[in-house]
Amino acid sequence: MRYLPKSPVERQGMLAAIGAKSINELFSSIPEKYRLREALKIPGPYSEAEIIQYFKERAAENAAGYTSFLGAGVYNHLRSVVTDTIIQRGEFLTSYTPYQAEISQGTLQAIFEFQTLLCQLTGQDVANASMYDGSTATTEAVLMAERLTGRRRVLVARSVHPEYREVLKTYAKNSGLRIEEIPFTASGTMDTKVLQGALKDDVAAVVVQSPNFFGAIETYAPLAEAARAAGALFVVAIAEAVSLGLLRPPTEADIVALEAQSLGLPPSYGGPFAGVIAAREKYVRQMPGRLAGQTTDSEGHRGFVLTLATREQHIRREKATSNICTNQALCALAATVHLTLLGKEGFREMAEQNLSKAQFALGELLKVPGVRRTFDAPFFNEFTVELPRSVKIVNSHLVREKIIGPLALGTAYPELTKNALVCVTETTPRAEIERFAGAVKRALEQPV
Numbered sequence: 001m002r003y004l005p006k007s008p009v010e011r012q013g014m015l016a017a018i019g020a021k022s023i024n025e026l027f028s029s030i031p032e033k034y035r036l037r038e039a040l041k042i043p044g045p046y047s048e049a050e051i052i053q054y055f056k057e058r059a060a061e062n063a064a065g066y067t068s069f070l071g072a073g074v075y076n077h078l079r080s081v082v083t084d085t086i087i088q089r090g091e092f093l094t095s096y097t098p099y100q101a102e103i104s105q106g107t108l109q110a111i112f113e114f115q116t117l118l119c120q121l122t123g124q125d126v127a128n129a130s131m132y133d134g135s136t137a138t139t140e141a142v143l144m145a146e147r148l149t150g151r152r153r154v155l156v157a158r159s160v161h162p163e164y165r166e167v168l169k170t171y172a173k174n175s176g177l178r179i180e181e182i183p184f185t186a187s188g189t190m191d192t193k194v195l196q197g198a199l200k201d202d203v204a205a206v207v208v209q210s211p212n213f214f215g216a217i218e219t220y221a222p223l224a225e226a227a228r229a230a231g232a233l234f235v236v237a238i239a240e241a242v243s244l245g246l247l248r249p250p251t252e253a254d255i256v257a258l259e260a261q262s263l264g265l266p267p268s269y270g271g272p273f274a275g276v277i278a279a280r281e282k283y284v285r286q287m288p289g290r291l292a293g294q295t296t297d298s299e300g301h302r303g304f305v306l307t308l309a310t311r312e313q314h315i316r317r318e319k320a321t322s323n324i325c326t327n328q329a330l331c332a333l334a335a336t337v338h339l340t341l342l343g344k345e346g347f348r349e350m351a352e353q354n355l356s357k358a359q360f361a362l363g364e365l366l367k368v369p370g371v372r373r374t375f376d377a378p379f380f381n382e383f384t385v386e387l388p389r390s391v392k393i394v395n396s397h398l399v400r401e402k403i404i405g406p407l408a409l410g411t412a413y414p415e416l417t418k419n420a421l422v423c424v425t426e427t428t429p430r431a432e433i434e435r436f437a438g439a440v441k442r443a444l445e446q447p448v
Contacts, residue, residue: 067432068404069361071382071423072213073134073161073239074270075262077350078427083264083337087330107329108304111292114336121241122256123249124278128289130332131275134259135167138207138237140288141257141277142168145205145233146177147286147321153178153202155232157190159212161239162412168207177204188216188375188384190223199230209237210250214409215382215421216375217247224252242425243380245351255279264338265331274331284308288321353426354381357433361424364437370444374419382423384409384416388444391420397443403436 006014011023020026027035046054068076087093091106111129118127131137142154154172156165158181165181172179180198185191190208199206206227210218220236227234236253238244241262250256260274261267277287284291285308293307339347358381365371370388385406387394395405410417424433 063402066399066402066404067428067436069406069422069424069428069436070404071215071240071425072407072421073163073259074267075240075242075381075423075425076267076427077242077262077264077425079264079266079338080341082341083334086337087334092330092333105304108292108306110333110336111290111329112294112304113340114332115292117336117339118258118260118276118278121244121249122238122253122258122276122278123251124253124256125281126284126287126291127276127278128287128291129276130260130328131257131277131289132328133261133271133273133275134237134239134257135161135164135275137257137259137275137277138164138235139168139171140275141235141237141255141279142177142205142207143171143175144255144277144279144283144286144288144321145235146175148283149204149231149233151202151204151232152176153180153200154205154207155180155182155195155198155203156207157182157184157209157212157218159184159188159190159214159216159218160207160209160237161213164209164237164239184212184214186375187377188212188214189218189377192222192226195223196226199226199232201231203227203230203232205233205235205255207235207237209239210247211240211243211380211382213239213412213421214375214377214384215379215423216377216384217379220250220252240380240382242347242351242354245347245349246355247380255283260332260335263335265334272328272331274328274335286321350426351380354424357381357426357428357430358383358422358424360430361422361428361433361436364433365422365440368437368441368444371440374416381425382421384419384421386419387440389418389448391418394420394440394443397446398436398439401435401439403439 015022015026114129115127119125131140146152154177156168156179169179182195182198183191189212195206206223208218208223212218224234233254234252235255235257236250238256238258241258241260256278258276258278260276265273277289279287290306291308293305295303295305297303342350358379362373362383365385366373372386374384374386391408391410395408398405406420406422409419409421
């Protein structure tokens with residue numbers, strides 16, 4: 001009976017319990033014109049077997065067999081079936097426990113392990129568990145810097161993910177923050193000279209992403225030095241966490257905002273993801289979200305506790321450091337399992353494959369007449385190329401060959417209309433990279 005609606009007798013009993021004579025009386029507060037009087041226009045009724053067949057047929061309508069070269073903040077990486085098996089256990093897959101974890105030892109331990117792994121990856125002292133995604137984590141990092149410095153001006157690299165910047169501007173609109181964007185150089189990285197000219201004693205934070213939206217790897221030291229000289233905090237956003245398998249952790253940062261989607265979470269039509277904020281220990285009381293800590297009980301046994309919870313559910317609203325009142329605990333658990341299964345060597349090998357295949361893809365594309373590299377800064381698994389014709393037109397040809405082409409940058413950067421952001425991960429076979437380059441060549445040879 002678990003899938004069947006309540007019987008007429010049960011419905012009458014429920015109505016009687018609340019003092020209503022009928023369903024119509026129960027819904028009397030709803031204006032007549034908004035009430036549904038006819039049956040919904042849906043097929044059926046179907047038996048269970050027919051419903052299963054119906055959804056199989058709808059699933060078969062989805063496109064299959066395509067190779068994707070899209071990245072831009074959402075990345076396709078290899079995942080173990082063990083990860084899904086663990087996160088689907090009843091102890092974790094609940095609607096409430098991961099959300100309210102004050103005494104649930106299993107959930108608290110999973111959160112603690114997640115925090116530990118993210119501290120190791122980012123080189124920071126403490127990490128929270130967790131934020132919604134990388135965009136809100138970046139914004140919360142800025143708000144955290146505002147509270148710590150008492151300043152309202154924020155300098156953000158224009159090479160930070162456009163959607164991250166849009167989320168930040170939305171928050172800033174009603175928070176009294178002034179957001180100013182620092183341009184990128186010919187190499188695709190933040191313009192240090194412009195940054196130094198813009199830094200004054202009213203700047204709360206300098207925000208940079210690495211690898212940035214163009215795939216370019218930023219050099220932290222001069223940016224951090226310039227920020228600290230003006231009394232500002234240095235915030236580093238990381239959209240591609242697998243890059244930390246090869247790149248040195250951003251130890252120069254005061255606050256790190258990271259998107260953990262690459263760590264065991266599928267692209268899945270754009271979510272849900274898991275954001276992270278990691279920072280120096282001295283800033284811990286201004287971190288949003290919550291922290292799980294390790295302790296021993298009265299009998300000397302190892303235990304876990306909710307050490308810090310600065311959400312408005314736990315303390316007075318005016319003292320809360322964030323109005324984000326939940327987190328992505330199940331997604332954070334997936335990242336924990338994924339990293340644990342890979343281990344240090346496996347994680348590094350995955351990162352090395354990303355770099356190697358991206359380098360190979362760039363080489364293949366540069367063999368195509370008219371294709372050139374846009375920026376010369378080092379990159380990880382994404383890079384930007386300029387095409388001799390519209391990226392959208394090229395992509396329309398690619399999709400006919402079952403290739404999802406790179407991101408057209410012109411939408412977010414009008415000056416880069418003919419530029420494309422190409423992403424290659426360890427999931428992309430060499431043969432598909434060669435086929436991609438060949439398809440680009442054929443697309444460019446088509447008459448205008």
